[in-house]
Amino acid sequence: MGAAPEDAGIDALIELMARLPGLGPRSARRAVLMMLKRRGQVMAPLAQAMAQVALNARDCQICGNISTTEICPICQDPARATREICVVEDVADLWALERAGVFRGRYHVLGGTLSALDGLGPDELGIPRLARRVTDEGIAEVILALNATVDGQTTAHYIADALAGTEAQISTLAQGVPVGGELDYLDDGTLGAALRARRRI
Amino acid sequence: MGAAPEDAGIDALIELMARLPGLGPRSARRAVLMMLKRRGQVMAPLAQAMAQVALNARDCQICGNISTTEICPICQDPARATREICVVEDVADLWALERAGVFRGRYHVLGGTLSALDGLGPDELGIPRLARRVTDEGIAEVILALNATVDGQTTAHYIADALAGTEAQISTLAQGVPVGGELDYLDDGTLGAALRARRRI
Numbered sequence: 001m002g003a004a005p006e007d008a009g010i011d012a013l014i015e016l017m018a019r020l021p022g023l024g025p026r027s028a029r030r031a032v033l034m035m036l037k038r039r040g041q042v043m044a045p046l047a048q049a050m051a052q053v054a055l056n057a058r059d060c061q062i063c064g065n066i067s068t069t070e071i072c073p074i075c076q077d078p079a080r081a082t083r084e085i086c087v088v089e090d091v092a093d094l095w096a097l098e099r100a101g102v103f104r105g106r107y108h109v110l111g112g113t114l115s116a117l118d119g120l121g122p123d124e125l126g127i128p129r130l131a132r133r134v135t136d137e138g139i140a141e142v143i144l145a146l147n148a149t150v151d152g153q154t155t156a157h158y159i160a161d162a163l164a165g166t167e168a169q170i171s172t173l174a175q176g177v178p179v180g181g182e183l184d185y186l187d188d189g190t191l192g193a194a195l196r197a198r199r200r201i
Numbered sequence: 202m203g204a205a206p207e208d209a210g211i212d213a214l215i216e217l218m219a220r221l222p223g224l225g226p227r228s229a230r231r232a233v234l235m236m237l238k239r240r241g242q243v244m245a246p247l248a249q250a251m252a253q254v255a256l257n258a259r260d261c262q263i264c265g266n267i268s269t270t271e272i273c274p275i276c277q278d279p280a281r282a283t284r285e286i287c288v289v290e291d292v293a294d295l296w297a298l299e300r301a302g303v304f305r306g307r308y309h310v311l312g313g314t315l316s317a318l319d320g321l322g323p324d325e326l327g328i329p330r331l332a333r334r335v336t337d338e339g340i341a342e343v344i345l346a347l348n349a350t351v352d353g354q355t356t357a358h359y360i361a362d363a364l365a366g367t368e369a370q371i372s373t374l375a376q377g378v379p380v381g382g383e384l385d386y387l388d389d390g391t392l393g394a395a396l397r398a399r400r401r402i
Contacts, residue, residue: 006278006299009269011256016247021235022228031221035251036258036267043255046217050248053214056316057237057244066237077207097281098207156244181231 010036026112064109065124066091074098074106081105083140084135086169087159089113089147098143105143108133113151114158125155127162136167144172211237214333263334265327266311267292275299275307282306285339286334288367290314291347297338305345314352315359326356328363335367345373370383 010032018028035043053068062070067073074080084105088094089112110125112118122128134142142163146152160170176194177186179198186194209234219229236244259278261273268274275281277296287308289295290313298304311326313319322331343364347353361371377395378387386390387395 006274007268007270009250009254010267011259013247013250016243016250020232020247021245022224022232029221029296030293031223031297032254034222036254036292039255039258042217042220043251043258045249047248048256049210049214049217053233053253054211054240054244054248056210066211067208069208073207090236092231094232095234142364145251152321175393 010027037180060081060109063107064091064111065094065107068072078106084137084143085130085131085141086143086145087156088154089152093145093147105141110146110155113146113149113155115151122158127159130159131162131166132169134163139168140165141169141171143168146172148173148175209367261310264308265292266295266308266314280305281339284339286331286340286342287344288331288357289346290353290356294346294348303343308340311347311356313354314347314350316352323359323363328360331360332363332367335364335369340367340369341373342370344370347373349374349376 010083014028014032016024017031019140023031024082026189035046056068057066057069058070059065060067060075062071062075065072071078081104084103085108086097086103086105087110089110091109094107094109097107097111099159108126108130110119110127112125114120114122114125130142133139143157144156144159146156155167156172163170174197175190176197177183177190183191215226215229215233221224221229222345224232236247237335240275252401257269258267259269260266260299261268261271261276263272263276266275267271268363270277282305285304286309287298287304287306288311289298290311292310295310297309298308309327309331311328313321314327315321315323331343345357345360347357347384357373362372375398376391377398378384378391384392
């Protein structure tokens with residue numbers, strides 16, 4: 001069974017769309033059909049925007065964020081704090097922090113965690129580059145916002161060691177009860193961490 | 202809150218993706234992030250396929266199917282029965298019939314149902330064109346595969362009337378119990394139709 005009736009171009013488009021996360025063969029077909037019916041208003045602008053981004057997207061040379069400019073908008077923004085760097089595993093984490101609007105400094109995107117298996121060493125994660133930035137830019141604080149997984153925490157420890165000789169203070173995200181979280185549904189590890197890190201009110 | 206952090210090109214792409222059926226802002230963001238990380242393997246081929254289809258897609262002049270060729274692959278296919286036309290409301294219906302592989306003739310895609318409100322009259326649905334085809338091509342049977350809705354059935358009656366002067370036999374899809382359907386869950390209308398159209402075994 002082909003994706004669409006026998007038209008090679010439309011078939012190929014549906015198969016490519018079906019590879020996107022959140023879309024399967026059925027929803028890809030539906031999306032392509034909708035685009036086909038609204039070629040001028042939807043498909044042509046989308047194709048153009050996508051080609052433009054595919055052509056121009058690159059990893060920011062400073063922080064590793066992905067953007068369509070040589071230096072990403074965050075690194076370019078003069079309004080942002082220049083003495084704080086938040087280290088994240090992935091661009092998705094950077095986006096999440098930006099959506100929350102809780103951090104106004106700059107970033108370092110690792111692009112993964114240390115993993116001999118995946119061939120990801122300190123160089124691949126740009127840790128020497130991060131260390132140079134910390135020294136050259138006179139960074140006051142490096143916040144390690146890595147995932148609370150074994151890999152994330154191992155990498156956090158490695159980075160903390162690598163930056164131990166610098167002036168920067170190293171910090172990490174607090175662990176505890178999520179806002180709106182119910183104790184009843186929390187795992188034991190989180191409950192324990194929240195209890196150990198309890199604070200006076 | 203912007204879709205992505207401050208990059209105008211990526212923001213625009215996420216917003217366009219979010220308009221596709223089955224994708225919302227969150228899943229569009231996730232899809233674009235995945236494309237950004239796999240620009241060469243996923244994003245560039247997808248953008249190119251989409252641009253190609255956007256450029257070449259057109260309504261088949263014979264049947265109204267959408268394809269990337271002047272005449273659609275179904276109308277071009279010499280292996281298909283030339284004396285049967287199946288009339289459907291929408292390209293989606295044509296695709297569904299093709300996936301099922303149960304019809305080997307050709308199609309006429311109306312692109313809607315008769316609707317004064319939407320400005321859809323017989324001309325917009327190509328009904329005079331269908332009538333000419335029936336005469337010119339010596340069509341033996343026209344199968345009206347319209348939706349079992351009031352609008353679909355009204356349009357089916359109109360088409361049956363319009364083709365009454367031709368040689369073609371006009372038929373419509375059977376109504377009854379869906380394959381695998383449980384009587385307990387069927388609506389009264391379908392049950393009634395299935396009972397009236399009962400057949401000896």
